[in-house]
Amino acid sequence: MDAEPLLASPIAIQIHALAAGAALAVGLVLLFRRKGDAPHRLLGRIWVTLMTVLAITAFFIYEIRLIGPFSPLHLLAIVTLYTLGRGVWFIRHGEVARHKAAMRISLPRSLAPASSRFCPGAPSTTC
Numbered sequence: 001m002d003a004e005p006l007l008a009s010p011i012a013i014q015i016h017a018l019a020a021g022a023a024l025a026v027g028l029v030l031l032f033r034r035k036g037d038a039p040h041r042l043l044g045r046i047w048v049t050l051m052t053v054l055a056i057t058a059f060f061i062y063e064i065r066l067i068g069p070f071s072p073l074h075l076l077a078i079v080t081l082y083t084l085g086r087g088v089w090f091i092r093h094g095e096v097a098r099h100k101a102a103m104r105i106s107l108p109r110s111l112a113p114a115s116s117r118f119c120p121g122a123p124s125t126t127c
Helices: 011-032 038-058 072-092 096-116
Strands: none
Touching: 011 096, 038 072, 038 096, 072 096
């Protein structure tokens, strides 16, 4: 894969792509490893930070315009920020089952737009 299209993209897309790749890697590790220990909590904080960067940078990407300057991806960014906030709130208040549910929803929801970038016929802004 050639990095040139990414490097030629606006900085928001570059940050978004890097955060997405890192969030995917950390998210998959979190999904398959033991829960609740110190490494899980550290990786969880890193993942929430990456997902927050991912969602915020999405607001600066306007290549897909369906409703004025906005697209369904902007709505997904809002939902992602809400879900992340709820997941953190749940665990801080001892609601482990609800935390688990919120975080398990966040990972696939965040992967859906990324996976469409690699599907044949998907809209492409950098390739």
